[in-house]
Amino acid sequence: MSRSINLAVIPGDGIGQEVVAQGLKVLNAVLPEDVKLETKEYDLGARRWHRTGETLPDAELEALKEHDAILLGAIGDPSVPSGVLERGLLLKLRFAFDHFVNLRPSKLFPNTATPLAGRPEIDFVVVREGTEGPYTGNGGSLRTGTPAEVATEVSVNTAYGVERVVRDAFARAQARPRKKLTLVHKNNVLVFAGHLWKNTFDKVAAEYPDVTTDYLHVDAATIFFVTQPERFDVIVTDNLFGDIITDLAAAVTGGIGLAASGNINPTGAFPSMFEPVHGSAPDIAGQGKADPTATILSVALLLRHLGYEAQAARIEEAVSADLAERDGTARTTDAIGDALAGRVAG
Amino acid sequence: MSRSINLAVIPGDGIGQEVVAQGLKVLNAVLPEDVKLETKEYDLGARRWHRTGETLPDAELEALKEHDAILLGAIGDPSVPSGVLERGLLLKLRFAFDHFVNLRPSKLFPNTATPLAGRPEIDFVVVREGTEGPYTGNGGSLRTGTPAEVATEVSVNTAYGVERVVRDAFARAQARPRKKLTLVHKNNVLVFAGHLWKNTFDKVAAEYPDVTTDYLHVDAATIFFVTQPERFDVIVTDNLFGDIITDLAAAVTGGIGLAASGNINPTGAFPSMFEPVHGSAPDIAGQGKADPTATILSVALLLRHLGYEAQAARIEEAVSADLAERDGTARTTDAIGDALAGRVAG
Ligand SMILES: CC(C)[C@H](C(=O)O)[C@@H](O)C(=O)O
Numbered sequence: 001m002s003r004s005i006n007l008a009v010i011p012g013d014g015i016g017q018e019v020v021a022q023g024l025k026v027l028n029a030v031l032p033e034d035v036k037l038e039t040k041e042y043d044l045g046a047r048r049w050h051r052t053g054e055t056l057p058d059a060e061l062e063a064l065k066e067h068d069a070i071l072l073g074a075i076g077d078p079s080v081p082s083g084v085l086e087r088g089l090l091l092k093l094r095f096a097f098d099h100f101v102n103l104r105p106s107k108l109f110p111n112t113a114t115p116l117a118g119r120p121e122i123d124f125v126v127v128r129e130g131t132e133g134p135y136t137g138n139g140g141s142l143r144t145g146t147p148a149e150v151a152t153e154v155s156v157n158t159a160y161g162v163e164r165v166v167r168d169a170f171a172r173a174q175a176r177p178r179k180k181l182t183l184v185h186k187n188n189v190l191v192f193a194g195h196l197w198k199n200t201f202d203k204v205a206a207e208y209p210d211v212t213t214d215y216l217h218v219d220a221a222t223i224f225f226v227t228q229p230e231r232f233d234v235i236v237t238d239n240l241f242g243d244i245i246t247d248l249a250a251a252v253t254g255g256i257g258l259a260a261s262g263n264i265n266p267t268g269a270f271p272s273m274f275e276p277v278h279g280s281a282p283d284i285a286g287q288g289k290a291d292p293t294a295t296i297l298s299v300a301l302l303l304r305h306l307g308y309e310a311q312a313a314r315i316e317e318a319v320s321a322d323l324a325e326r327d328g329t330a331r332t333t334d335a336i337g338d339a340l341a342g343r344v345a346g
Numbered sequence: 347m348s349r350s351i352n353l354a355v356i357p358g359d360g361i362g363q364e365v366v367a368q369g370l371k372v373l374n375a376v377l378p379e380d381v382k383l384e385t386k387e388y389d390l391g392a393r394r395w396h397r398t399g400e401t402l403p404d405a406e407l408e409a410l411k412e413h414d415a416i417l418l419g420a421i422g423d424p425s426v427p428s429g430v431l432e433r434g435l436l437l438k439l440r441f442a443f444d445h446f447v448n449l450r451p452s453k454l455f456p457n458t459a460t461p462l463a464g465r466p467e468i469d470f471v472v473v474r475e476g477t478e479g480p481y482t483g484n485g486g487s488l489r490t491g492t493p494a495e496v497a498t499e500v501s502v503n504t505a506y507g508v509e510r511v512v513r514d515a516f517a518r519a520q521a522r523p524r525k526k527l528t529l530v531h532k533n534n535v536l537v538f539a540g541h542l543w544k545n546t547f548d549k550v551a552a553e554y555p556d557v558t559t560d561y562l563h564v565d566a567a568t569i570f571f572v573t574q575p576e577r578f579d580v581i582v583t584d585n586l587f588g589d590i591i592t593d594l595a596a597a598v599t600g601g602i603g604l605a606a607s608g609n610i611n612p613t614g615a616f617p618s619m620f621e622p623v624h625g626s627a628p629d630i631a632g633q634g635k636a637d638p639t640a641t642i643l644s645v646a647l648l649l650r651h652l653g654y655e656a657q658a659a660r661i662e663e664a665v666s667a668d669l670a671e672r673d674g675t676a677r678t679t680d681a682i683g684d685a686l687a688g689r690v691a692g
């Protein structure tokens with residue numbers, strides 16, 4: 001654990017700036033005095049693209065490599081054609097820095113609104129593969145715009161890529177009290193990728209006899225997310241399925257305003273990146289209405305990744321306590337950040 | 347509207363036989379006396395595969411073509427390797443008979459259990475593309491079983507295939523009181539397929555100025571399914587996204603025991619196939635515990651497809667009335683079928 005953190009900050013678009021400010025506030029409040037925090041802001045996102053046409057220039061990609069970690073707010077704006085910033089910036093970072101573990105915890109905190117009747121106990125973690133699957137940009141379009149167009153998207157899955165994320169998920173499952181790991185895929189239809197995932201899962205499972213394993217098709221998994229979410233402990237799944245089920249997981253655990261994520265390279269070869277699951281929400285940007293909790297919980301994941309376990313836990317406890325005392329009165333982005341900064345400093 | 351129905355019946359595996367028997371019971375009860383119903387049963391599924399190694403021989407495929415429609419119970423058993431029956435039978439039928447409209451209505455009937463608090467009003471229809479996307483079986487595996495394996499799955503999307511299903515969905519939306527159509531895709535990541543879908547959707551939308559349109563990424567759509575399902579009227583989406591969201595839709599509207607589906611070829615070139623969304627549920631097979639309602643609602647879709655609108659509506663009203671009177675006492679498969687047959691005959 002280093003006594004300094006050299007953090008890259010990409011506030012991005014919409015509410016990104018506002019929520020990141022609160023994340024940094026809490027980070028400053030929780031860090032021990034002797035830890036030196038340096039931050040450098042990177043101006044990337046929709047405004048930059050409008051101004052210069054750039055999404056992520058090589059120089060900035062190189063500069064980002066020098067940091068210990070990256071905190072990202074939100075990227076995207078309706079004024080930018082769909083896909084430009086997602087592929088050119090957000091996914092480019094995940095791929096360039098080989099963020100193969102996309103970590104997304106889901107917990108139903110006390111006193112938090114859930115659309116589910118009966119308030120089931122929900123406390124699971126999705127380990128979403130982050131560098132393969134249908135997200136590789138592999139594919140194309142032939143005779144574009146004509147009645148004879150053919151558009152393809154290729155899901156690419158390698159033994160190398162699947163095994164490393166499956167191993168990571170088994171290790172995480174083993175470290176949790178319930179020690180249960182569920183593989184989510186669709187191996188009855190996507191048979192080639194499905195067999196690779198299932199065989200790899202079964203092979204690694206043999207090395208973790210104390211971890212209980214389970215397999216669910218992705219369609220069935222969505223059913224259990226709403227009827228029996230307590231059955232899940234750790235889930236490992238492919239990039240696209242992980243995208244879909246983690247939004248659903250966020251919805252049933254109090255909404256996207258609380259969902260944190262880490263794009264992690266466990267080898268440390270490149271900086272890992274932490275971001276709320278939510279988008280830039282341009283409709284409420286600049287109004288102090290955004291809930292910064294997801295960003296603040298992402299800061300906890302960042303701290304844990306850098307070895308500051310006690311500080312990460314303190315943030316999570318503060319969020320839990322803060323949510324428990326929320327009485328439905330609307331608070332500003334800033335007020336929530338202040339409250340949490342106060343708690344972790346205390 | 348023909349005064350005879352020549353129906354192929356594929357009971358299949360697990361609870362398939364039981365639920366199909368109730369579907370036929372209700373079909374017999376609802377049909378006018380002068381409509382001649384002929385049925386022919388096809389022995390396809392896990393038992394057949396174990397016996398002969400066949401999933402769907404050419405002769406049977408040819409014979410099935412001669413029918414006006416197909417009623418299918420459920421296919422699949424844990425004793426058969428994953429993918430064999432799905433690809434070799436179920437999907438083979440959908441592809442061979444060009445079932446490009448996979449129609450899946452979702453309605454929260456009165457007095458039906460939903461995992462959602464507050465019992466929102468839910469009444470929408472998903473038009474899932476049925477012959478393209480990641481379901482084409484296009485893909486492969488290189489160096490299978492080695493640490494250097496690469497497995498791919500190709501999502502194939504054609505202007506021809508996308509436009510016909512989008513047109514079908516617009517026509518369905520226009521025929522409903524709310525006249526609203528939502529496209530669900532992931533066009534910020536799957537940019538090639540996404541652009542084809544979105545451009546086609548926008549082009550056809552111009553011909554339906556009275557239909558309100560909307561676009562949602564699939565991950566966001568799953569959120570609205572649990573937080574605001576009342577926002578949906580008709581949804582059109584690709585084969586895989588449709589698979590995932592219709593299971594979730596079933597879960598929030600009383601469970602997979604009530605979810606009906608039609609694999610429809612609107613041109614009439616081949617027989618359409620109707621089946622409950624649920625699987626073969628081997629754990630409860632043969633015990634009279636399966637709810638045949640999804641199959642019976644699938645029979646309603648079948649009747650509507652063949653032009654028997656009044657009879658289809660009668661079944662749907664019977665189901666609605668039956669559910670309204672359910673008091674939580676467990677009823678056998680047979681008892682539910684009897685109750686519904688009694689109501690539609692009345
Ligand atoms: C914005 C988009 C590229 C991204 C994804 O699909 O991964 C988002 O939905 C997420 O889950 O982080």
Ligand SMILES: CC(C)[C@H](C(=O)O)[C@@H](O)C(=O)O
Binds near residue numbers: 219436589
């Ligand atoms: C069994 C499987 C092939 C099928 C599908 O994926 O379409 C099922 O899940 C469904 O939704 O009808």
